[in-house]
Amino acid sequence: MRGPYYDRNGIKRGAWSKEEDERLRAYVERYGHSNWRQLPKHAGLSRCGKSCRLRWLNYLSPDVKHGNFSHKEDETIIQLHQQHGNKWSLIAESLPGRSDNQIKNHWHSHLKKHLECNHGAKSEFKMKPDGACKGETTKYFEPENPLLGFDSASSSNISESSPPSYCQLSTVAFGEEIYGEFGDFWTQPFVPENTYNQDYDYYSLNCAADGAEVDEYSSYLLDNAEFL
DNA sequence: AAATGGGTCAACCGCCGGAAG
């Protein structure tokens, strides 16, 4: 979080103080927020309207749920991200009490990391030398791990902002196939080197060839997403 | 014990689209 400071226009920026929070909360609860631009002036805050709006929507609003995301929420986010990509506001509509910012942060700091780290093609570049995601223990594997099922060149074309492809989802499924009886998906080590999995190969091939088949498999995965 | 590096998340930035004049 940025420390508080004043910009050249005398507008305060950075972290909100307790007093500012109280002022904003009191004002919005009493008068509402029909005009964010004018609100700080009337509420006696040296903030810009946007900053007030953000603070209210992401933190102060009584509708905002604080605390950890539940597994159910994680599941919902992953499923909706699969459908809509980085449409955080759209995803937030399905998660009462969670702001788009919260969901976005949660995705980047938790969910994406786990998906990539355990199974994604891009994960090879995020692994520590011992092969573990930070804080986890796994075996090292080579960048061109044959288990990934498709080459690094194509995987690198996956844009950060573009919706994940079915191929990416199938890499999530990969762990499921390999660790059919494992307990916790999130904490399972990555696949050991030189392990070949026919099922994965089958589905990775069908990523490009048969969308319907992959759709069906995606549904299966989501229905069986006990690892979440 | 100190230094370092990575993760987290609140907050900012820039852009876009809709409404109003």
Place this chain on the structure above:
DNA sequence: GCTTCCGGCGGTTGACCCATT
């Protein structure tokens, strides 16, 4: 049709925290 205003959105930043070295 244009300009301006405003709210909303998604990407990015940066300070803090904590684990590791």
